[in-house]
Amino acid sequence: MHNKTLIELSKSLHNREFSSVELTQHFLDRIRQYDQTLNSFITVTEEIALAQAKAADKKLASGKAGPLTGIPLAQKDIFCTKGVRTSCASLMLDNFISPYDATVVEKINDAGMVMLGKTNMDEFAMGSSNETSYYGAVKNPWNTDHVPGGSSGGSAAAVAARLTPVATGTDTGGSIRQPAALCGITGIKPTYGTVSRYGMIAFASSLDQGGPMARSAEDAALMLNLMTGFDERDSTSIEREKEDYTRSLDNSLKGLKVGLPKEYFSEDLNADIAGVIEGAIKEIEKLGATIKEISLPNTRLSIPAYYVIAPAECSSNLSRMDGVRFGYRCKDPKDLYDLYARSRGEAFGDEVTRRILIGTYALSAGYYDAYYLKAQKIRRLISNDFKNVFNEVDVIIGPTSPTVAFRLGEKSKDNDPVSMYLADIYTISVNLAGLPGMSIPVGQVEGLPVGLQLIGNYFQEAKLLNVAHQFQQVTDWHQKSPEGF
Secondary structure (H helix, E strand, C coil): CCCCCHHHHHHHHHCCCCCHHHHHHHHHHHHHHHHHHHCCEEEECHHHHHHHHHHHHHHHHHCCCCCCCCCEEEEECCECECCEECCCCCHHHCCCECCCCCHHHHHHHHCCCEEEEEECCCHHHCCCCCCCCCCCCCCECCECCECCCCCCHHHHHHHHCCCCCCEEEEECCCCCHHHHHHHCCEEEECCCCCECCCCECCCCCCCCEEEEEECCHHHHHHHHHHHECCCCCCCCCCCCCCCCCCCCCCCCCCCCEEEEEHHHHCCCCCHHHHHHHHHHHHHHHHCCCEEEEECCCCHHHHHHHHHHHHHHHHHHHHHHCCCCCCCCCCCCCCCHHHHHHHHHHHHCCHHHHHHHHHHHHHHCCCCHHHHHHHHHHHHHHHHHHHHHHCCCCCEEEEECCCCCCCECCCCCCCCCHHHHHHHHCCCHHHHHHCCCEEEEEEEEECCEEEEEEEEECCCCHHHHHHHHHHHHHHCCHHHCCCCCC
């Protein structure tokens, strides 16, 4: 059962080949068997899952079920879930039980899907390796000595190891696409404002965007159909007509104009990965696309701009975590200042503390213009680069990550955060511009997956999914699973 796609699972459930309870129990058993090794889940919601599965079976029996009714999934532990701990992988929220559901959770529940649990992540989504979690690092199922990527590493590892058919993730600077690449699955970050951020605990409000992580482009399209839509409770949600992201999956790629940014193929890119990416480009060319070299000249500025803007926004968003209203509170504070200082000092990890301090400094009097305002001007230049290129091409492709999954501790042991930040060199500019981007598996280097990144113009998710689906019709990298799982 765990090797079936969403379409296959849906057919089997509707044909009553097995029940949702049986399917759910199968995945719960796999989590129990394998997750002690991977640490991909923070909370497993067995009772809730089985109750939802029973309700789904009643719907299926009545003939009123939707296409995804009864299919299990995992929620990243950044989405609020009513009555269930929502921790953001931080001691700060270790005891936080959400009183409401995030909009994404509501939509998925309304579709009759079954929540297996909440997946591990980098603390408050800050990291590129899933090593900053208070609950410990997640392991990559392809090689458990290596990272799964971050911040949605728990979701990526769980999907790759077939502990869940699909999972939700969030992407602030590549946190869906990079772990999808390192774990050999498909992940898509839609256009900013397409998926509601209501109930998604904020890291950087102008960058964060939720999206699905799945085995294939078709599965991702089905999930995106559920997750998108206007939400009046989210001031950044875009009001536009509801889309069917599966509508153009089978379209031919003949005449498609594909751009290759020369900046993505520099000496920063591992030579073996470059070879795999070039092989994938040739496959896309065989499908009828025309390839053209393009330039995104401000790509090199994306990391410094991002690591001013994102920390500035996080320092503001995380100011509510103070030990007073909810979350962790230090013991026996001497006064109000001590309560604030010790609660935050004890509950936040090193990476979160680092980013709060950077952000507070960048926003402080005398530095706002020099850092934050300048970073926002660079952001506009990056956005204009994409705008100019999309006058010439339909889709941009290149590597998702400059390396395959690195070893646990490799980039963090020297306490050099910049080397970790460079892992997001190809993904960050997409968030700064608010564009849709996705990663699909296209090969392996030394037994570890390599991801190809697809970038589209605003609201062109269906086009990206079409390219990915057509590629997956002639290759089988998305069907491969790690040995032992």
